[in-house]
Amino acid sequence: MLTKLGRTDLSIYPLGFGGIPIQRVSFEKAKTVILRAKELGINFIDTAQGYSDSEEKIGFAINEDKNYWVLASKSPARDGKEMEKAITNCLKNFRRDYIDLYQLHLISNLDELQLVLGKNGAMETLLKFKEKGYIRYIGITGHKPQVLKEALDIFPFDTVQGPYNPLETQSEELFKYARAKGVGTIVMKPFAGGALTSPSGCIKYILSKVFVDVVIPGMESVEQVEENFRASLDLKMTEEEKQGILRDIEELKNNFCRRCDYCQPCPQGIKISTVFILHGYLSRYGLKDWATARYQSLPVLANRCSQCGICENRCPYELPIREMLQKSHSDFQR
Template structure:
């Protein structure tokens, strides 16, 4: 079972995305990440095999960010020759240096960051760029200039859509008024941002879900992964959920479970 026949529209962007996306923080950074177990960053051959497996399983969405260490730099050469097969999501706003995050939402830094991501990814466009919020969602959107800069970059064709990865309902709703997409936390443990998903469904906006499996912290019980996907894909507003595994077996199992759930949703 694969995801090839279950693609969903990313709001009104014209992009079709697989209902699971591959998160790549573990390709670029192993400091300050909130997973229950430690891990080793895959080498280039392991990363190449992981991307090939993801494509084979029907995944076409890949999620990266400047704050993910060297993730973008590694993806550039890894995606060579297959760039058109992927919908790439990156971010602006957060920089991760010397084990610490710092944030800059100014228009100048936003433009600098996107241009740098284009070079790192060795591409002429990024399908979707999200603002990596520090939690002050409404202030960022109203006072920083980040959205205006992203709107200009979209007009120039350097990005095809933009949106916001925030932490509050107010931020998510405000982000969707002017942007194309919001990334929200939504899982069996946390459902505070449900209102943002409902708004997106009603207004033709995209929703990406982060921490779909609670970063590996789901309570044990009757197949928590299946229950998670039943929750997510029962929501018409959800475009795709990002899973950050680097384990080929876990990736395959997640896709099979998601495909089975989606087949039930369609029938």
């Protein structure tokens, strides 16, 4: 059964297709996986400029029936010129003359949002492309629920995307607020970046929430597509799924970063939650080259930690942040 994405006229199946993992597979394999999703009735794909060749593989896969799909992408560009490059490349990669949804990616504070909305900012380009018909709707993504909630009051975004799963429920109020405003809600990180081991249980948990329009698990195999689709058909969790989720939460509660950033600022300038996000892509997604390149590009690496412990005193989850930073840096050196 299809549902509307917020107040837009986009009709989508509530289980979408996340485009991160197909970086790992060939163009032909990606096509096989995406076409299997189509056979099952999945029609929403979300990817990003930064997911290496994901946009290209999607364009290759959908080329024979490109208008069946509702396509979304996103860019961290903050100025107009960079956003223009991102959208132009996306249109080329998708092999289509319009994008259904284009999103401001990873807005982490209101200063960034004001930069985007200001003179020569990315929003000027987004609105220009929308006026010309190259973009149908504009959304926003991020990991900071309060920032995104405030953003919805500043600009009439059509959609909002954030992490939500049985372990990370901090976006619940954001999604409820968005739903009340008619803003489409898109759930990323449904398995907590691969940390939760019951995908079917997570899909059922998320889609049972009335404030969720679509969830976008990353998928790279036909088996994953079929498993997630089966979960979307019957949202009643089995006892095994419930226990699996509870077991994961118990095991992860003391060593999983929720990206709240209460630990910031670090005196050494380490972007702590960013380190842990990238480490998750390395350790759980298997995207070694992609994650390592982004880690190495950070202005300050985790080995600059002075062991002051200020971050741990601030962390509401009492995580062993210093130890986690050391491990993350060590794993990136392998």
